[in-house]
Amino acid sequence: MKNNRAYTKSELRLATEIVIECLDGDTSYLKHQYQVIFKHQEAGFRRAILDLAIPQLHIAIRVMGAVHGMPFAMSTHDELQLNLLELSGWDVIDVWHTERPDLWIL
Secondary structure (H helix, E strand, O other): OOOOOOOOHHHHHHHHHHHHHOOOOOOOOOEEEEEEEEEEOOOEEEEEEEEEEEHHHOEEEEEEOHHHOOOOOOOHHHHHHHHHHHHOOOEEEEEEOOOOHHHHOO
């Protein structure tokens, strides 16, 4: 299920890079705005909308812009989401705006 948020330029650039470099140009594996629903004993029902995902391989790619803060100061929400994804068997890749400024160049 997709939400109504438009893709950012950084997400589209990263998606293009992933498809070219890792998926041999096959876009069918890569999903934008992919929703994952969790049922956790303590946290209850939670959902995560991943910026990019390769569901068949359980790979979650989160595009972490300035709104997420610096890499060493993750918000509680981002940290909980990371923990739930990992507990559910997902490999999580965070792409920070500070590490890949080329993705945010207009």
